[in-house]
Amino acid sequence: MSNPTLTTATHTWSAILFDLDGTITDSAPSITAALAKTFEALGLPVPSQAELVSYVGPPLLEAFKVHAGMNDEQAWKALTVYREHYDNGALDTAVYPGVAGLLERIHDAGIPLALATSKPESMALRILEHFALTPLFDVICGATEDETRSAKSDIVAEALRRLQALGVDTSQSVMVGDRGYDALGAAANGVPTILVEWGYGSPAEAAEAIATVYSSDQLAKKLLG
Structure with missing residues (x-):
């Protein structure tokens, strides 16, 4: 995927939402x-x-x-x-190189961090706990077991709602994902998306994103400057 837009960090993000599969973990x-x-x-x-x-x-x-x-x-x-x-x-997976360190940097920078995944929330929590990433997130939001909340737009909306309940300003939020599905779900909530090339998306799916990145270092520049 390639998109020249937003080649440098031009925003100070008030909150950052991450997808899980294909973005944090190679699942x-x-x-x-x-x-x-x-x-x-x-x-x-x-x-x-x-x-x-x-x-x-x-x-x-x-x-x-x-x-x-x-x-x-x-x-x-x-x-x-x-x-x-x-x-x-489920735990037969791995965190992509550099991603855990980037999540720590975001946390240390004081930027509120949320997980927004279509994976069932209980399973997402289990995976984050396995990799000791849970403390880095202010909100962990996934699908419900009965699939009543499974669409990405609904999951992003719920993640934003939970952040707002914590007093977080979500007016300058950004989504980080790997599929066009992530971008469309975020866009339905007025949130732009940065897509990562190491996931499972195709070049055509980058059309809805404000940028694509090929490494955790490049993503760090987009998120932290």
């Missing part, structure tokens, strides 16, 4: 492995690895409908099976 291996087992358990052909990666990011309930052509009942069954498999391998 595709654990997600796609669980998806493959899900299709096998359901007696369905297992999609190619490239097709499985396309499931990473958006809400899985919706992804099963869009990519696998499932109806509501089938998608819920697939999601239930997936969660059973994923729970066993």
